[in-house]
Amino acid sequence: MAIGRSPQSSSQTPDQGAARRPSRARGIPEATVARLPLYLRALTALSERSVPTVSSEELAAAAGVNSAKLRKDFSYLGSYGTRGVGYDVEYLVYQISRELGLTQDWPVVIVGIGNLGHALANYGGFASRGFRVAALLDADPAVVGSSAAGLPVRHMDELESIVESQHVSIGVITTPPGAAQQVCDRLVEAGVTSILNFAPTVLTVPDGVDVRKVDLSIELQILAFHEQRKAGDEPDRTESVLDRAPGPVRAAAAKLRRAAGGNGKPRTAAESAKDAEPAAKGKPGKTGEGELSAVMPA
Amino acid sequence: MAIGRSPQSSSQTPDQGAARRPSRARGIPEATVARLPLYLRALTALSERSVPTVSSEELAAAAGVNSAKLRKDFSYLGSYGTRGVGYDVEYLVYQISRELGLTQDWPVVIVGIGNLGHALANYGGFASRGFRVAALLDADPAVVGSSAAGLPVRHMDELESIVESQHVSIGVITTPPGAAQQVCDRLVEAGVTSILNFAPTVLTVPDGVDVRKVDLSIELQILAFHEQRKAGDEPDRTESVLDRAPGPVRAAAAKLRRAAGGNGKPRTAAESAKDAEPAAKGKPGKTGEGELSAVMPA
DNA sequence: TAGATTGTTAATCGATTAACAATC
DNA sequence: TAGATTGTTAATCGATTAACAATC
Known part of the structure; x- marks a missing residue:
């Protein structure tokens, strides 16, 4: 399993994509970069209410963070x-926008125009933050030619020419998981260097390419973990004695399980649900495996 | 701006919702919890290929993390x-599923059935992970009564009875940002204790309620930040000398800007784009401010 | 036994936060 | 001047990672 290209960072939580590089450009920590958009949103709201200045305490409350x-x-x-006064709202909006690179235009391509692709194409926050949808792309001939958010859906074959002619450096992947890596490869080959991935797939990209990931399933699972703890702690703790048994016993048990082809445990909800799906068990590249975008518009 | 309820955590990156509490339940760090779903996905793929065991090195590569x-x-x-052998795939799938609480059924309500709500309703990864869509809800009479993913869209008025009768503890908010807090309040009041928020709004919830957030706009802005650094570093560095001037000078300049009602800077892309929108400037609760779901199906 | 691989230690790194001097 | 608030320090906390003893 040697790799010459670095797999994308990790989950939603600790660090993401760009953390591959020195982790800070011009000394700004990743954690700070990730909060700048939050501050910017709160400041924009204040700006629209014509609030001239704001203290760190007020702004922190609005953004939901600690003021320190x-x-x-x-x-x-x-x-x-300004000590004793606070921050000038308009000025800070400009400074943060500039720091984030939002004072320039960022053309973006969206690949995979299912329900999610549609939702993103219609996303109002795109334009208001300097992002512009350069093109919507799909591989399905039934989808190509239709329109979404006033833009025509074009065929994947046009990807390279669009990326080049419009200088697209950011790509959004909303394809089914099976197609994600392939689409990613084409995007990177075409010159895209930042990817926002909605497919539940670990993408492998060359150095210099940033990947960020949005995964509904992971978010729900994290919520479920905490939810489980709330309701009376240790709910269906059907822990077998083997779970905490000394090494040799467990090893033997594991060997037995392997030999028997089962795990001697009640099946997970995931396993049970799987039977109800049309997915072909044991087939790599199967369906029904957490795709946020597998359902294409009819 | 005193608050009796805690605002949700922060961005996507550092820590999220549940981090409000002791940060670890039964001693499992948040960062670890956030990675368990990743491991689970990789293990499920191995399981479907009938791979009996896997080493930490292999699994780590598949999940895109460091093996240590x-x-x-x-x-x-x-x-x-098992030392010298690795991990039994099926056994580990079960253990992680159990740890995450996926061995039980989690009924979920989705509020706000726009494009995004539709996409989520159709999300295949729901059922396969123990999550079940208990109901789709919307406040718009034009949407209520239609169906999505085979489920009828019901009116918000039914929220409380659905949550109670179906024991729903997880709610997904895909409404426009202006409605998010209000919807959140109703969900919490009805008994929901975990919320996945897709609206670009900082939600305030009582202690004991977890909020996780998914925000496309923030993800894109983080990508833009790094993208900006790639292209020749310091691109349109139109930094005024005032930006780094000593305190008194800046303070005076800020005062002048306030008095003049402008910031004396080129406008950000965000500001320029705003004019093109129908949003009423200076009005709180305005539109066009980054709503991932503001566009309801016609 | 010999090779392989886990589980754990300990060093390092990065992020958070209270506290307060600087200064408006 | 007096009150307010920033910018920074330093302590603390949590997460990452290489290295390796334990042990299959």
Whole structure:
């Protein structure tokens, strides 16, 4: 399983895609970068209410973070506040926008125009943040030619020419999981260097390409974990004595399980559900495996 | 801005919702919990290929993480491997499923059936992970009564009775941002204690309620930040000398800007784009502010 | 036994936060 | 000047990772 290309970072939570590189560009920590959009949103709201200045305490409350953290975050950008007064809202909006690169236009392609692709194409927050949908792409001839959000859905074959002619550097993948890596490869080959992946697939990309991932299933599972703890703790703790048995016993048990072809345990909900699906068990590249976008519009 | 309820955690990246509490239930770090679904997905794929055992090195590669990290993560669950051999795939699938609470059924309500709500309703990964869509809800009479993914869209008025009768503890919010807090309040009031929020809104919830957030706009902005650094570093660095000027000078400049009602800077792409939108500037609760789901099906 | 691989240690790194001097 | 609030320090906490003893 040797790899010459680095797999994308990890989950939603600790660090993501870009963390592959020195982790900070010009000394700004990843954790801070990830919060800048939050601050920007809160500041934009204040700006629209024509609020001239805001204190770190107020802004932190609006963004849902600790005020010391906010001040520390801002200190990486420079000294943009005024002691005793607070921060100038408009000025800070501009500084953060500039830091995030939002003062320029970012053409984006969306690949895979199912329900999710449609939802993203219609996403109002795109344009208002400097992002522009350069093209919608799909491999399905039944989808190509239709339109979404006023844009025509074009065929995957046009990907390379679109990326080149429109200088697209950001791609959004909303395909079924089986197609994600292949689409990713084509995007990267065409020159895209940042990818937002909605398919539940670990993408492998060359150095220099950033991948961020959005995964509904993972988010729900994390919620379920905590939810489980709330209701009376240790709910259906049907832990076998073997689970905590000394090594040799467990090893022997595992060997037996392997030989028997089963695990001697009640099946998980996931396993049970699987039978109800049309997915061919034991087939790689199967369906029904957590695809947020597997359902294409009819 | 005093608050009696805690605002949700922060961005996608550092920590999320549940991190409000002791951060670990039964000693499992949040970062580990967030990776368990990744491992589970990789293991499920191996299971379907009937692979009996897997080493930490192989599994880590498949999940896109460091193998030492994976072994450390698993050590929090117990000693489920066999030295010199690796991990029994089926056994580990079961153990992680159980740890995540996926051996039980989780009824979920989705509120806000726009494009995104539709996409989620059709999400195949729901059922295969123990999650079940208990109901689709919307406030718009034009949407209520239609169906999505074979389920009828019901009116918000039914929320409370559905949550109670079906013991729903997880709610997904895919409404426009202006409705999110209100919907959240109703969900919590009805008894929901875990919320997955797709609206670009900071939700305030009582203690004991977990909120996780998925925000396309934030993800794109983080990508843009890194993208900006790739292309020749310091691209349109139109930094005014005032930006780094000593305190008194900046303070005076800020005061002037406030008095003049402008910031004396080129406008951000966000600001420019705003004019093209129908949003009423200066109005709180405005539209066009990053709503992933503001577009309801016609 | 010899090779393989886990589980754990310990060092390192990065992020968070309270506290407060600087200064508006 | 007095009150307010930033920007920074330093302590603490949590996460990552290489290395390796334990043990299959």
